[in-house]
Amino acid sequence: MSRKKIIAGNWKMNVKPSETAALIKAVAEATAEYGDKVEIVCCTPAIDVPAAVDAAAGTKVGVGTENCHWKESGAYTGEISTGMIVDAGCHYVITGHSERRQYFGETDETVNLRTRAAIAAGLTVMMCIGETLEERDAGKLEEVIVRQMNVGLKDVTAADCAKLVIAYEPVWAIGTGRTATPDQAQEVHALIRATLAKLVGEETAQTVRIQYGGSMKPGNAAELLAKPDIDGGLIGGAALKAADFAGIIAAAANA
Numbered sequence: 001m002s003r004k005k006i007i008a009g010n011w012k013m014n015v016k017p018s019e020t021a022a023l024i025k026a027v028a029e030a031t032a033e034y035g036d037k038v039e040i041v042c043c044t045p046a047i048d049v050p051a052a053v054d055a056a057a058g059t060k061v062g063v064g065t066e067n068c069h070w071k072e073s074g075a076y077t078g079e080i081s082t083g084m085i086v087d088a089g090c091h092y093v094i095t096g097h098s099e100r101r102q103y104f105g106e107t108d109e110t111v112n113l114r115t116r117a118a119i120a121a122g123l124t125v126m127m128c129i130g131e132t133l134e135e136r137d138a139g140k141l142e143e144v145i146v147r148q149m150n151v152g153l154k155d156v157t158a159a160d161c162a163k164l165v166i167a168y169e170p171v172w173a174i175g176t177g178r179t180a181t182p183d184q185a186q187e188v189h190a191l192i193r194a195t196l197a198k199l200v201g202e203e204t205a206q207t208v209r210i211q212y213g214g215s216m217k218p219g220n221a222a223e224l225l226a227k228p229d230i231d232g233g234l235i236g237g238a239a240l241k242a243a244d245f246a247g248i249i250a251a252a253a254n255a
């Protein structure tokens with residue numbers, strides 16, 4: 001089964017609207033030769049989206065947001081709906097990032113609502129899961145991953161999986177410079193695929209891309225992306241420098 005690699009940047013709260021076009025253009029320029037082999041995405045703060053979509057027009061770079069709400073509209077101050085995200089020209093969204101879970105009260109249940117709303121709106125959704133260091137050290141890795149999958153993907157059908165990407169992000173590896181070894185990551189990616197197979201069937205599970213996220217950079221991307229169940233990356237820090245992001249994309253193109 002060949003799954004097209006997907007490398008997505010998560011800019012977090014780091015790039016101003018006035019800085020956005022330059023970064024998107026630099027990414028597009030540095031990665032133009034890989035655009036047919038690798039799906040390239042930049043997920044930006046919502047306020048950067050108009051500038052990002054404008055700068056990405058005519059390039060192989062897709063634009064997404066870092067979160068979405070599940071309601072179409074209403075009194076939800078500070079939230080953005082999937083309809084707004086689509087209307088603004090995005091094709092992607094991240095749900096369930098560990099920083100949302102850690103700082104903003106996100107639960108497996110709300111991740112499920114957001115993920116289903118994104119799929120229903122036609123967005124490609126990168127649903128993040130991953131264990132904390134305490135959970136791993138307590139031997140709860142499998143329990144946590146299976147729970148996050150089962151609840152996060154409740155009522156997600158096999159047909160919905162065409163729009164689903166899972167991002168495995170061990171919380172202890174995000175922004176810490178500490179990366180899971182390729183073997184550690186592969187072990188969890190295989191668990192994720194096996195769990196997916198129980199939920200939506202083996203055939204569909206083989207088609208779903210599973211990204212690794214957590215201090216991925218040009219220097220470690222190739223060995224991670226060489227693993228059979230690692231189908232891409234969700235990139236934080238290294239997505240803020242076009243040359244570093246392009247280095248990861250080059251590794252994905254050659255994997």
Ligand code: PEP
Pocket residue numbers: 010169173174175176177213214215216234235236237238
């Ligand atoms: C992330 O925030 O999704 C992430 C993986 O960050 P970093 O690459 O900086 O570890």
